[in-house]
Amino acid sequence: MTTLRMKNPAAARQPARFNWLKIAVFVLCLLPLARAAWTVLSGAAVNPVEFITRSTGTWTLSFLLITLTISPLRQISGWGWPLRLRRMLGLYAFFYGSLHLSTYVWLDQFFDWPGMLHDIVKRPFITVGFAAMLLMTPLAITSTQGWMRRLKRRWGQLHRLVYPIALLGVLHYWWLVKKDLTQPMLYASVLAVLLGWRVYRRLRRSS
């Protein structure tokens, strides 16, 4: 694991031939936003604030899980190229998370700071969602080459925060659902597989 991470800075310096892939993925990742904007602007959403909140929330989780798929995919397939997309996918998780949080702060609560503080303290699903967002912030800030170089080994350690972030994110979804847990269970199962794979590899290595 550690050896892989040590290679990150080098891997992030992409050869030019991979740029088309990055551009394609970059545009692809904007499609959920475009779709949400279209749904709201065309008036198709009866409750647009709820729709924006839900779609940005589920896409944050999806991007977190996609990001966590990169390492297993690389380990199983032996391909190197997925690693070159990981930072962008992680930043997209942060991007959709920021939209999700802004929707809550602006459209849902309309800058009612005492009200939001009350929510964070009193409602566990908001507490964990907020915590996940807080933890994602330093990862987004230190996603640059410069920070990778400066933090060295500790960069890898810091970015292992993605595991608790994903767990908190799934918990956030799980706790907010009124009754039908199908969707949160789906995210939880995928996360369980992704984390399970890591545990399995670690156990196999140490034995």
Add this chain to the structure above:
Amino acid sequence: MLIKRPADIQPSEITPEGVYFNRRQFMLGSAGLLLSGETLAALAGKKSPLSVSDKPNSLKEISTYNNYYEFGTDKSEPAMYAGSLKTRPWNVVVDGEVGRPRSFGIEELLKQPLEERIYRLRCVEGWSMVIPWIGFPLASLLKQVAPNSRAKYVAFETLQRPAEMPGQRSRVLDWPYREGLRMDEAMHPLTLLAVGLYNDVLPNQNGAPIRLVVPWKYGFKSIKSIVRIHLQEQMPATSWNMANAHEYGFYSNVNPEVDHPRWSQASERRIGEFLKRKTLMFNGYGDQVASLYRGMDLRKNF
């Protein structure tokens, strides 16, 4: 039992809200249900003094944003799947602690003197709408079966027919959907059995062919597609209370001071509006219904 009657002056007569109602009324005459062959035609109801003057939501909003778990847990699913529900023939059994238990055919129910009642609806999830229902007071139905002195509560049940209600194939709730009221709540003049909205029969996703509307309680109390009304001495079990008693009480009166564990109930988003508005105690029907709960601790009896 003391029921506070509203003022005799009808607010709907003072405020000429919705010119379209007059036009439709004119076109339809004061006829009840017009049946042309097998097709269901429009419904008209007399304007009611119990209507609020808030601007009603559009039919599109009312009929495409629904919580009706029998057709799916997503709010868009009822509009997609409720078409499979057959609402004819339809009977509502009214029995239990009554002198004259019987079954009412839907045709007979549609012949009750119908009123248009524009009511606010507040969902426990923090959104609200204004809906022009067509219906008649539940009390007038209950009087026809002569409740006896042991009739303290009214239990309601929705149809259970998984072949036509795809949501019932999953165990997300314990089917059939159940709801209940205390007898005085059931007899209150605001408590309505709705058979239509916007001068037409109810869309299936809104609870066709007949549903309850209790405007001072959260929306889930207003049970849809009723097949059974049972008067009894004991407080009935209700679906959401059975699913999660901690979050959904028997009374479920709209109360901005008692939060749902996951949502503040202090404010709400009226569908179609950008900013939230403050939630009113008893959804703004306090003058009419607060007396029903005098002496009760509404934090305990939520």
